[in-house]
Amino acid sequence: MRTMQDIADQLSAMKFRKKMFGGVDEADVWKKLEQLQQTYQLVYDEQAAYYQALLDERDQALSRLMNRRGDAHG
Secondary structure, eight states, X not given: OOOHHHHHHHHHHOOOOBOSSSXXXXXXXXXXXXXXXXXXXXXXXXXXXXXXXXXXXXHHHHHHHHHXXXXXXX
16 A cells, blocks of 8 residues: 655655756646646545544444344344
8 A cells, every 4th residue: 555655755756857047847747747736646545544444344334233132132
């Protein structure tokens, strides 16, 4: 699973193509920002799926407990 640390590492390693005059190549900056956004989206989606799975697992466990409790009292 990817983590926020992957994004931090990507930011730390990011280097921009320089122009002869005027700093960095704007197209290169936009390309790298798009790649960073895609990585962020992947991390977000993976973490959302992970936490949803945990919630689903908890709901199933609660349901099993409630069913057992109902069987014991019924």
